[in-house]
Amino acid sequence: MLKDINLNAMNHFEAVARLGGISKAAEELGVSPSAVSQQIRQFEQQMGVRLFKREKRRLSLTLDGERLFQTTTQAFRMMRDVRSAIQRQRETRHFILRVSPSFAVRWLSPRLKSFLELAPNWDMRIDAAPDFSDFETEVVDLDLRYGEGGWTGLNEEPVVHDLVLPMCSPGYLEELRELSGDPIGQLRQARLIDSVKTHYRWDFWLARHGIMGERMIYPMRFDRSSMAIQLATDGAGVVLESTTLALNELERGALVPLSTAFEAIRFPAYWLVSPARHTSRRIVRIFSDWMREEGAAHDARAAALITSFGCRIREQRGRQLPGEEYLTE
Known part of the structure; x- marks a missing residue:
């Protein structure tokens, strides 16, 4: 169920997959790279599958990770768009x-x-x-x-x-x-x-x-x-x-x-x-x-x-x- 999903960890996963690296995701999220890595590990444990392949210090999505990313990035994009619209409406007089x-x-x-x-x-x-x-x-x-x-x-x-x-x-x-x-x-x-x-x-x-x-x-x-x-x-x-x-x-x-x-x-x-x-x-x-x-x-x-x-x-x-x-x- 949705309440069982760690949304914070999902947010970290989406940022890493979208930006292509832990350091870039950490910079966007305003946290340390180690904190991002920890969230990714917890999210993989929760999902029960590997989401990234780690090869020569580079990350790439697994098949399961790609499927999850397509869903989460769309959901987060929609949420960001709605948030921006709400903020614009609040600011507009x-x-x-x-x-x-x-x-x-x-x-x-x-x-x-x-x-x-x-x-x-x-x-x-x-x-x-x-x-x-x-x-x-x-x-x-x-x-x-x-x-x-x-x-x-x-x-x-x-x-x-x-x-x-x-x-x-x-x-x-x-x-x-x-x-x-x-x-x-x-x-x-x-x-x-x-x-x-x-x-x-x-x-x-x-x-x-x-x-x-x-x-x-x-x-x-x-x-x-x-x-x-x-x-x-x-x-x-x-x-x-x-x-x-x-x-x-x-x-x-x-x-x-x-x-x-x-x-x-x-x-x-x-x-x-x-x-x-x-x-x-x-x-x-x-x-x-x-x-x-x-x-x-x-x-x-x-x-x-x-x-x-x-x-x-x-x-x-x-x-x-x-x-x-x-x-x-």
Whole structure:
């Protein structure tokens, strides 16, 4: 039975057979060569067979020794692998973040490398999902939420502002200018692309600007900003969208503001949200500090870009039209 086997002696046997000598085994095990030799003798006595042939001060495995070695070395290798895995798991620290899908792909992912350099030993998991975390039933450290704030019972901090304005491709803008020289007239002729889960939608924006009429329809509706932005980039219409998510397209000229006559609405859009008890966690503090710096740099970059187009920026804090339900982006 297994309890009758001297596991210490087996360990010495495996080391000698694997390394090819008593001295090397003794060095690995941290014992004297004589101690290794004694363990080998005891193990051979216990097994009732010779495990090594001793010829001219050299050791080689007998047939029985070879059979035993194949089994023991595999077992010890598996045990070492499991031990290493357990140690790595113990040393690895976990951070779980939930974030809205479009923001995760377009804004967060390109910046993650710099965060990982700050926390190289952390195992990071990101759930790109539109639903907010239920911190009482789910294992999540932090939410990076899109919205207007006001989540009861949770600690919240705005870290990225958004700038929203009508945008389209340069080619589509030229088509609209051929139809009308008036920005409002251009909108009346345009195909409007609607992002149905954004904070500012076309119906709210058009009403705020007094632009109404039978032609003001938006047949293209998407529940992901990335899809709406891509369609506008392809020249299919005008999108009322986030410069945070469309910053790359604006910087390389694939998208342009529809008109400098329309202000960009600026508001706190992306928030760090968690129970107050989570804010004391080291990784949450590290990520929060990093997000503040990245968010501030982004806000300055986006504002400079929009003003370079000649557009004005108007600060706004508030909901959509009364009665409209807020949806996550």
